[in-house]
Amino acid sequence: MKTIYPFKSAFLVATIFLLNNLFFKPQLKAQTSPLTINISGPETVEIGIEYTYSIVINKSTASNFRNINLTSIECRVSWNAGTSVIVGKMNGMPTSSATITSFTSTSSGNTLSTNLKIIWGDLSTSDKDELVVTCNGGYEKTNNSGASWTPQLFSVAFESKKKEITLKPICPPSLVPNKPAYACCTSTITYSAYGYCTANTFNWTASNGATIISGQGTANVQIMPPVNGAYMVSLEVGRNTASTLYKRIQNLVVTRPAPGAVTLTPIGEPNPGGGVNVLCTGKSYAIQVQGGVCGLSNMTWSAPGCAISAQGGNTTTITPLSSTNNNTPVQIQFSASYMGGCTPVTVSANYLIRRADAVNTPSGTLGSYTPSNSTLMNQLRTLNFSSSNANGSSIFISPATIALWNYYYYNGTQLRNYDYHTTAFVSEAIQVFQTNGCASKSRDYTYTVPKPLVVPGFIPTPMFKNGAEFVLNPGMEMKANPNPGKEQIIVSFNQKVSGTLALYDYAGKRCFSWDLTEMDVFNLPIVPEQIPGGLYVLQFANATEKLHLPIAIQP
Numbered sequence: 001m002k003t004i005y006p007f008k009s010a011f012l013v014a015t016i017f018l019l020n021n022l023f024f025k026p027q028l029k030a031q032t033s034p035l036t037i038n039i040s041g042p043e044t045v046e047i048g049i050e051y052t053y054s055i056v057i058n059k060s061t062a063s064n065f066r067n068i069n070l071t072s073i074e075c076r077v078s079w080n081a082g083t084s085v086i087v088g089k090m091n092g093m094p095t096s097s098a099t100i101t102s103f104t105s106t107s108s109g110n111t112l113s114t115n116l117k118i119i120w121g122d123l124s125t126s127d128k129d130e131l132v133v134t135c136n137g138g139y140e141k142t143n144n145s146g147a148s149w150t151p152q153l154f155s156v157a158f159e160s161k162k163k164e165i166t167l168k169p170i171c172p173p174s175l176v177p178n179k180p181a182y183a184c185c186t187s188t189i190t191y192s193a194y195g196y197c198t199a200n201t202f203n204w205t206a207s208n209g210a211t212i213i214s215g216q217g218t219a220n221v222q223i224m225p226p227v228n229g230a231y232m233v234s235l236e237v238g239r240n241t242a243s244t245l246y247k248r249i250q251n252l253v254v255t256r257p258a259p260g261a262v263t264l265t266p267i268g269e270p271n272p273g274g275g276v277n278v279l280c281t282g283k284s285y286a287i288q289v290q291g292g293v294c295g296l297s298n299m300t301w302s303a304p305g306c307a308i309s310a311q312g313g314n315t316t317t318i319t320p321l322s323s324t325n326n327n328t329p330v331q332i333q334f335s336a337s338y339m340g341g342c343t344p345v346t347v348s349a350n351y352l353i354r355r356a357d358a359v360n361t362p363s364g365t366l367g368s369y370t371p372s373n374s375t376l377m378n379q380l381r382t383l384n385f386s387s388s389n390a391n392g393s394s395i396f397i398s399p400a401t402i403a404l405w406n407y408y409y410y411n412g413t414q415l416r417n418y419d420y421h422t423t424a425f426v427s428e429a430i431q432v433f434q435t436n437g438c439a440s441k442s443r444d445y446t447y448t449v450p451k452p453l454v455v456p457g458f459i460p461t462p463m464f465k466n467g468a469e470f471v472l473n474p475g476m477e478m479k480a481n482p483n484p485g486k487e488q489i490i491v492s493f494n495q496k497v498s499g500t501l502a503l504y505d506y507a508g509k510r511c512f513s514w515d516l517t518e519m520d521v522f523n524l525p526i527v528p529e530q531i532p533g534g535l536y537v538l539q540f541a542n543a544t545e546k547l548h549l550p551i552a553i554q555p
Helices: 006-029
Strands: 035-040 044-046 050-059 065-076 097-100 111-119 128-142 149-153 160-168 174-177 189-194 201-206 211-214 220-224 231-238 247-254 262-267 276-280 285-291 296-302 306-308 315-320 328-338 345-354 364-366 376-385 394-397 404-410 425-435 440-450 463-465 468-470 478-481 488-505 510-525 534-541 546-553
Touching: 035 128, 035 160, 050 065, 050 128, 065 111, 097 111, 174 247, 189 231, 201 211, 201 220, 262 328, 262 345, 276 315, 285 296, 285 328, 425 534, 425 546, 440 546, 478 534, 478 546, 488 546, 510 534
Parallel strands: 044 160, 276 345
Antiparallel strands: 035 050, 050 111, 065 097, 065 128, 128 149, 128 160, 174 189, 189 220, 201 231, 211 220, 231 247, 262 285, 285 315, 296 328, 306 315, 328 345, 364 376, 376 404, 394 425, 425 440, 463 468, 478 488, 488 510, 488 534, 534 546
16 A cells, blocks of 8 residues: 655645636636626717617626625716807716616626717817716625625726717818908909818808808808908808707908009010110010909000000000101000099000111221230220111120220230241131110121240230130130021030030120030020020130120020
């Protein structure tokens, strides 16, 4: 017979007790609540509509509970009870919580139920809420061995239930017009509503003589303002499935200043010439009124010496008559009245009519010179032109508007870095333009200067012209053909060049530029809207070279 030692027997009992508590007792402890709560009812609600929620409570029949005593249930939501358009209520009372004591029981195994009527108010600051049901009461619970019972109260952690509710709120809308409202203007204005949340009904009103043209019942409405004075636009928004009392109203008072200043603006800027705005014969110009143009009536245009294409509108076309004398001043005038008593307007712009065929080829002479063999030689080239063509025109000399060129020689070497020879000569060309802002003509002049001897080891210093450094690459030439040009000018070099080609007007403003890389031909496109007719200077430049060439662009 096998002997069982006492300490082994005690160890076996302890192991069984531990396993029983670890693996078997939790199955009983899993039933930790004497109650289960179920809430059924709408999860998405309208403001101001009464909804019924069913609350069902089941008492546990587990053997470790007895004498379950339900004394009351408390139902609450997060909105505050107070005075507003729609007051939140529970079971008919303006409150955010309700305590129900109409049923209690001490029996085990009972199923209890009750109904809760809720009206959601409009005091909530969110479109989400919660319905929370909490039970009050107590019960007795056995200990682990089941030998004794202990009284306990219901725990909120187990004896409560939450149900999330989605609200459909209405927010006060913002009213935004699509354009400013001015007095004496009669055009319609569209007002649009924004930020109205879930509203789907729109009722617009307008006061003080303003009338609704279209859009009633939508979020956008067209309103015709009164001829003069302030007015008010109002919008009431709501929901077609909510309480008829649940509305939001927004008012917008519209005060209107008088129209702004009126100006005349040419569409397609006329050619500048002689410091004035020029209208060329044989060309038409669209002129438009800008500024406070709404509400204008009786609109008339006048322009002596010009044909006017249209009257009665804020845009017309002016065409100088071919019979108008050259340099005739003309004042384009626009006059109109305002509806509603605003001050009538008259605005004008002054121009000068030029004839496109009034420019002759510039005539003049190139001054003579006397070479010198001295070590320091200063040679002057003077360009003289007659003033017979000065009738509203200007003469431009290339490069820039300089009539006197100074060339300095030092130690017998002209400072232009030529490979000079004792018997060779060099020809220099200069181009002269005559223009009146509408047409231009040009003429080339050529003169010859001798090439002095080269001094071995001499490093020439830069030549200065009128105080500015003027760097040239001898032997490099830049030409433009045709010149004058109208649609395209071909710029050519006698060698491949790399650098920047820029177009300047005669005011010194840089108009356009292009980067050239190993190119000897470049097609310069002429877009009239970007490069209007007139005189310009082409400049090619890189780190060591700079060339200038005047060009003319025909209008």
